[in-house]
Amino acid sequence: MRQSTVNRASAGLGKLIATAKEYVWPAFGRDSTFFDLPVSIVSAGEGNYVIDCYGNRLLETNSCGAAASLGFNHPALLAAMKEQMDKITMTTPNLFAPTEPVVWLSEKLAQISPGSLKYTIYSSNGSDANETAMKVARHYWKILGKATKYKVIHRYPGDYHGMSMSTASASGHIFRRTPFEPLMAGFVAIHSPNCYRCPYNLTYPGCDLLCAEELGKVIEFEDPSTVACFITESTNTGLGIVPPPPGYMKRVREICDQYEILLVCDEVITGFARSGFWFECEKQGIVPDMLALGKNLSWGCGALAGTHVKSEVAEVFTGKNTLQHGYTFGGTGYLAAAGVAGIEYVEKHNLLARATEIGKIMAKKLGALKEKSAVIGDVRADAGLIAVELVKDKKTKELFADRAAVAGVVGKVGRENGVLFACSTWYGDILWMMVSLTMTNDELAMIVNAVDKAAAAVEKQFT
Ligand SMILES: Cc1ncc(COP(=O)(O)O)c(C=O)c1O
Structure with a gap:
């Protein structure tokens, strides 16, 4: 290991990029050429904008x-974190004793979540929150004397639940499964609903929710006495922000109840106002047995996640049946302080209603673009969950042959228009827009303008 002699504050851009190339292994298989791209190293955030090391300021x-x-440096969050950090930076100072903000955040969660969802087990990231839920489910059935119930049913494609071995086993991102096989035993997949590309080539409502009925069929095939839980997103964000058909989650809840199977809703993305409700399960009219939370549990300020559990489930874990599970950084106090401050900010500024309004604005404006564009195949916009799916042929829904090249053009045109897009290529070219809930109408208009320009460029170059 060489000693660094660099004065970091005055190191030039060239040195920064060269050092990144030499030492950083960026996420998701990006190689060192990644650092030649615009927006490869971020220097700062400013509200809903990021500023990269080249000085680009992008929405x-x-x-x-x-x-x-x-956003990226909200004053209410910074103040709450500073107040707690000044008191103590550590998370678990006395053998996993919670700090005060963790207590207040837990109370808030119980207040804003539906039904008897009440207790929160803290962890660091969304993968932990889902893994914890699956461990709770298995242990729960053992406590009730039904130790044969261990299997986890999940959905594919999409429905991403995390990076650990168990959450990879429970996820439907095929490309994140095969490189790491063999995955864990006891995980069984059913199809995800997708009304734009129905796996059964059916149409709602004539389909009679076959996608939900498949859950019951697979449970029967596996034998309900072997199944512990069904883990699912509601809107399948990992598939490209694909909402379930109306009634799907209600039917899923009924099937889980019928066969005595715990329902785990992964709301790592959809939680905390993104759906226009505190949690999407409420919007879908159901109460899951567990909610997996992350990301906005600290409003993006750091690694804080939680598994929010119904009292009926949590309260059997007593005495010798205590849950042998916990993390060193499970419930960092200053992040919990940000969590509480963010919830209070959303309440004070009525951002649940604003999320719904954002969805309506974007559905209307992007819907109009879809009408005139030859490559915008589908627009899915509901509150802060917004997707624009680009296709080569709107009639056949044919995908582009070189999806990465299309995404590259989208990114480039976005940046030229002051906007940073995330265009996923996993299941098509899908602009994944989960905008900040503090965005102004002018900022939304900027995004729509950039989508318009990007779609035009794609149409010109690839059709
Ligand atoms: C729906 C969903 N669940 C779980 C996770 C995993 O969260 P983390 O990356 O914090 O482990 C993610 C991450 O993007 C996610 O989108």
Whole structure:
């Protein structure tokens, strides 16, 4: 290991990029050429904008994977964190004793979540929150004397639940499964609903929610006495922000109840106002047994996640059945302080209603673009969950042959128009827009303008 002799504050851009190339292994398989791209190293955030190391100031449309729903340096969050950091920076100072903000955040969560969802087990990231839920489900059935119930049913494609071995096993991102096989035993997949590209080539409502009925069929095939839980997103963000058909989640809840299976809703993305409700399960009219939370639990300020559990489930974990599970950084106090401050900010500024309004504005404006564009195949905009799916042929829904090249053009045109897009290529070219809930109408208009320009450029170059 060489000693660094660099004065970092005065190191030039060239040195910064060269050092990044030499030492950083960026996420998701990006190689060192990544650092030649614009927006490869971020220097600062300013409200809903990011400023990269080249000095570009760009309106960020994805809230960093929906993790920063109040922007990148919100004063209310900074103040709350500073107050707690000045008291203590550590999370678990006395054998996992919670700090005060963790207590207040837990109370808030119980107040804003539906039904008897009440207790929160803290962890660091969304993967932990989902893994914790699956461990709770298995242990719960053991406590009730039904130790054979261990299997986890999940959905594919899409429906991403995390990076750990168990959450990869429970996820439907095929490209994030095969490189790491063998995955864990006891995980069984059913199809995700997708009304734009129905896996059964059916149309709602004539389909009679076959996608939900498949859950019951698979449970019967597996034998309900072997199944612990069904883990699912409601809107399948990992598939490209694909909402379930009306009634899907209600039917899923009924099926889980019928077969005595715990329902885990992964709201790592959809939680905290993004759906226009505190949690999307409420919008869907159901109460899951557990909610997996992350990202905006700290409003993007840092690694804080939680598994929010119904009292009926949590209260069997007593005495010798205590849950042998916990993390060193499970419930960092200053992040919990940001969590409480963010919830109070949303309440004070009525951002649940604003999220719904944002969805309506974007549905209307992007819907109009879809009408005139030859490559905008689908617009899915509901509150802060907004997707624009680009296709080569709107009639056949044919995908582009070189999806990465299309995404590259979208990104370039976006940046030229002051906007940073996340265009995923996993299941098509899908602009994944999970905008900050503090965006102004002018900022939304800027995004629509950039989508218009990007779609025109794609149409010109690829059709
Ligand atoms: C729906 C969903 N669940 C779980 C996760 C995993 O969260 P983390 O990256 O914090 O582990 C993510 C991450 O993007 C996600 O989108």
